[in-house]
Amino acid sequence: MESVLKTAFPFVVITVAVLIAFQMVLMIVAYTVLAERKILGWIQGRIGPNRVGPWGVLQPFADLLKFIFKEDLVPDKSTKFVYFLAPMVALTCALMPMVVYPFGPRLTDPVGAIAPWLTWALGWIPWIGSSVVSGINSAAEWLQPQALNMPLTIAQIDVGVLFVLGITSVGVYGIALAGWSSNSKYSLMGGLRSSAQMISYELAMGASVIGVVMLSGTLDLNGIIQAQITSPFRWFIIPQFIGFFVFLISAFAETNRVPFDLPEAETELVAGFHTEYSALKFALFFMAEYVNMFTVSVMCTVLFLGGWYVPGLEPLARLVGLGEYVHSGTIAYALISHMAFIGKICAFLFFYIWVRGTLPRFRFDQLMNFGWKFLLPVALGNVILTIVVVFFLNR
Amino acid sequence: MFAGLAIASAISMVYHKNPLYSAISLVGVFISLSCIYVTLAAPFIAAVQILIYAGAIMVLVVFVIMLLNLDDDKPLNRLRYLYALGGGLGVILLAQTLFIFYAVMKAPNTPADQTMTAGKTLSLGRAMYTEYLLPVEIVGVLLLMAIIGAVILARRLSQPQLELVVEHELELEHKADH
Numbered sequence: 001m002e003s004v005l006k007t008a009f010p011f012v013v014i015t016v017a018v019l020i021a022f023q024m025v026l027m028i029v030a031y032t033v034l035a036e037r038k039i040l041g042w043i044q045g046r047i048g049p050n051r052v053g054p055w056g057v058l059q060p061f062a063d064l065l066k067f068i069f070k071e072d073l074v075p076d077k078s079t080k081f082v083y084f085l086a087p088m089v090a091l092t093c094a095l096m097p098m099v100v101y102p103f104g105p106r107l108t109d110p111v112g113a114i115a116p117w118l119t120w121a122l123g124w125i126p127w128i129g130s131s132v133v134s135g136i137n138s139a140a141e142w143l144q145p146q147a148l149n150m151p152l153t154i155a156q157i158d159v160g161v162l163f164v165l166g167i168t169s170v171g172v173y174g175i176a177l178a179g180w181s182s183n184s185k186y187s188l189m190g191g192l193r194s195s196a197q198m199i200s201y202e203l204a205m206g207a208s209v210i211g212v213v214m215l216s217g218t219l220d221l222n223g224i225i226q227a228q229i230t231s232p233f234r235w236f237i238i239p240q241f242i243g244f245f246v247f248l249i250s251a252f253a254e255t256n257r258v259p260f261d262l263p264e265a266e267t268e269l270v271a272g273f274h275t276e277y278s279a280l281k282f283a284l285f286f287m288a289e290y291v292n293m294f295t296v297s298v299m300c301t302v303l304f305l306g307g308w309y310v311p312g313l314e315p316l317a318r319l320v321g322l323g324e325y326v327h328s329g330t331i332a333y334a335l336i337s338h339m340a341f342i343g344k345i346c347a348f349l350f351f352y353i354w355v356r357g358t359l360p361r362f363r364f365d366q367l368m369n370f371g372w373k374f375l376l377p378v379a380l381g382n383v384i385l386t387i388v389v390v391f392f393l394n395r
Numbered sequence: 396m397f398a399g400l401a402i403a404s405a406i407s408m409v410y411h412k413n414p415l416y417s418a419i420s421l422v423g424v425f426i427s428l429s430c431i432y433v434t435l436a437a438p439f440i441a442a443v444q445i446l447i448y449a450g451a452i453m454v455l456v457v458f459v460i461m462l463l464n465l466d467d468d469k470p471l472n473r474l475r476y477l478y479a480l481g482g483g484l485g486v487i488l489l490a491q492t493l494f495i496f497y498a499v500m501k502a503p504n505t506p507a508d509q510t511m512t513a514g515k516t517l518s519l520g521r522a523m524y525t526e527y528l529l530p531v532e533i534v535g536v537l538l539l540m541a542i543i544g545a546v547i548l549a550r551r552l553s554q555p556q557l558e559l560v561v562e563h564e565l566e567l568e569h570k571a572d573h
Binding site: 079081082085157158159162163165166167169170172173176177179180188192195199202218219 | 413415416419422426438439441442443445446449450451453454457458461462515516517
């Protein structure tokens, strides 16, 4: 019995971690939708939704119910299999990079920090208290050596950056297949334009990341954050500001957001790739777009803004006198860093929404010109500049 | 397990008459191959396989299929001897496959050492720029040639050149008619 538990334990841990991360991503996405509507409203001089809960807080759930209960239309002449497959591909590829996100710093000995409090708290239960305490103690004894130096990432992949870039490349299929399988001229054109835009800006995105990878010497997301901690500039946005701007602009294009949202705006003007999708399938596309925004914001913070690293946290804690509780490796430090991480992501999401409320959209040929003739050469120029500087600094 | 998935996707790719389903099955093959690379301790190749094959090349193929609106494969009614020839070659291929199974069963089945450094990015990069520098440069020049060729083939001709080409084509048609 015990050995069964012990062999199954890693799978249980991974499942629980995935469920927690999944829940977090979905909640952030749902409230990004609400935030977008309210912030756009404020920019445009009106209030956003405020009827459903206080301040419209329950609006995402109302939207979800609405999507579930809408009539599910399927176009007659569409290719049924591909029609059903496309939104699933889009959402799956949007959610998959979640397993490599570095949510926080490593915890040295989390079991040793939590177990005493847990046994003290649960020891007060009247009858079974002592057996619970002994159970926790034996479990802690077995767990402790494995949980030393525990990273807060679901999967530590060596090539994290390439993994995320690759999965977003595969996400283009969702849109292309959706546009084609709806068997309507407008969907096809919208889908093809959108996929062409996405694959064009993928290149600039990849090229802008090369500079960061060169400065950190590894493709591992945790490794990149470590490199930012030990770098004299702290956050890579300072040496790589060109790369940062290229990445940010390509990110806007990758997620089909203003000012690059012609494929979506065609929905307002004519139609877009998701015109023939109703109810739940449309909800999947909608969510996939916001999850893509989230993914790209996370990549931006990890690569350029130091992920969970807050530059002055440890010295500040020592100054205040809490140095014992808030040094790297403790749970308090991890919590604060994690909240800083979420804060940075939310700042980027706010920036996305802000830009949407402010800028007009590009025409499609202007968009493609900009991507190929301006952004890609600037990204490659940044790579060459970084190579030269790193070479001379390492002499 | 991933090998089985790859084989199933490959069979599905050959089976479907609709070219788009075949393309999607091919993407499935590439993704399964990528998973196999991960189990063989080559994470970089796995990621690059997804990034380039599944993410770029197959998108191109899917674009072509969608834009040209290719029809389903129609079965040929004549040339029955081709069926017999195909069947014969199929039997030979089946014999080869069974031999491969036999050889794999006889081979020692050790899982790849995940701590090996040969597949990791750092050692790959190092090897690429020291031992294998010449092939890397040659591949780079080859890619450049391919890009230039593609741009030339797809360029828009200026008006006088366009007229020349159209004239030439009309001449050829004229001669073919006579």
